[in-house]
Amino acid sequence: MSRILAFNFALLFVSNAHGQEVSASLDRAATSIGESVTLSVTCTNFSPSSQPMLPSIPGLRFANAGTSRQFQLANGARISSYTFNILVTPLKPGNYTLSPIQVRHKSGLLKPKPLTLRVLPAGEQPKGSNALSQYAYVRLLPTKTTAYVGEVIPIEIQLHYIDGVNVQMPELIADGFNVAAFPKHTQSRMQKGNQIYQVLTFRTAAVPVKAGELQLGPVKQSMVLRVRQKQNRRSPFNDPFDGFFNRYQQKPVNLEAKAQPITVKPLPNANKPASFNGAVGRYAMQANLSPLEVTVGDPVTVNVRISGQGAIESLNLPKLNWPGFKSYEPSVTTKKENPLGLLGSRIFEQVVIPENDKIAEVPRIEFSFFDPVTTRYRVLAKGPFPLKVKPGDKPL
Structure with a gap:
């Protein structure tokens, strides 16, 4: 067992x-x-x-x-x-x-x-x-113990062991959090007293989805330890190689690090922008459209890039449903600049079609987010964009 x-x-x-x-x-x-x-x-x-x-x-x-x-x-x-x-x-x-x-x-x-x-x-x-505690242990190390709903919490899980095989991926229990997949772990060594430990570091990120006093963890991880056995007596034949291949015993173990308390604060209601849809982090926005001159019924492509740091894959634009335009669902591309996806860009490409030649511009585009560093909401805006629409040959 x-x-x-x-x-x-x-x-x-x-x-x-x-x-x-x-x-x-x-x-x-x-x-x-x-x-x-x-x-x-x-x-x-x-x-x-x-x-x-x-x-x-x-x-x-x-x-x-x-x-x-x-x-x-x-x-x-x-x-x-x-x-x-x-x-x-x-x-x-x-x-x-x-x-x-x-x-x-x-x-x-x-x-x-x-x-x-x-x-x-x-x-x-x-x-x-x-007695096996001296051969291996696991640590759960969140970078912060207080966060806002939607704020990214980078996490390290460190497995320390002297000698072993068949190391399994850690299992992080995280009720009330969305947890990113583990990228490839890193490996290092540390000395503790006279003993050298192998250290495997697994990095991930947790995003709380509700406010309150939450528990991050525990972490469970299994492996097989190789434990040196004491030699109680020497071979009667005085063979120096006697027992060389039998001096280690394999012992399966389940390691556990206890849960860490995380205080999760709700996002403030004061000064919350109408365009806010849950984004938390720090971002910048770029936007453009093409072509700038069309005929009624021709497509116009709106490109919006949101770049920054936070839960990049969860970012979404508000619906671009403008009067006088027919809109289609945007295509979305995510570009990650680090293994956990906490730094990068989210690119939205949306096609809109002007329905009459009275349209002179594409309306202003807004994206808002909560900045947990300054503890304030921010609104990014681009536009309006001039657009020349010529009458079409056929009615829409």
Whole structure:
């Protein structure tokens, strides 16, 4: 039977008005003597000038385990993060509070809320875990814990393991969200204590479709671990190759990272444009038509391109049903500029036919969206466009 490994990740933030924040997390909330845990201190949207200042806690030993840096785009904003990885080695059992953790910032010292770590005697395993937890674990890392309905939330799912095969795609439970398909994952390595872990990073994006206190997750992922078996005795023939091909045991496991709470705010009703149809992000619009001179009954092609950052594939134009024109359904093309489709263009090509020669222009085209960075609605407009319509030979 596959064993279930459940991991509790404490993820706590402190932030300022500029979106600059410090978060602190433990890869496990409980461990035992001799089994280290990783403390990650992440600085978002600013570069720290020095290492985090850690508390002196009798019974715990801290050691630097390296740093990492990431950049990504979300809803028109460039998000950067700088992470300090710190190895925490327990020396005696007990319940510990990791506080204060402090990071220098130009505005002063930023301090995430305290983290708690439970340490059991050597050989004991935390309830709900087992000995395989040291060989593999999975983490669910949303880039934000507060968003608007329709706002894109980039997500990372990280699988850490020492040795294994048959890794399955992660399953993200996300009721109340639309989730993008996973592009090809990336692979890296990290050191934790004296052990090297393989790290598979799966990226996706979730878009909340309703307001409220929602749960993103849990994440479930299965694989087969290759666990080294202890050699209790040597071969009587003193063969150095004895047991060489039998010193690993394959163990199927189901890994799980717990759900993360996401606060989803409704879009404001105040100042909502009449043309608004649900678009959230940051966009620009281009529009043109051809030909500019036609006869009554001839087609005119209206081309509209909306480019920017957000849920590109969900963008739609308001209906172009203008008096004096016969309209057809537009053809739509999507061009993605990143694997998740969060950056790109949506191109609409619509044919309209003037029904009389009194028409002198194609009306103004509007597209409106909500900008989650400025928390305001914006209206983009092009036109009206001059159009010369000559009388036709035949009545329509």
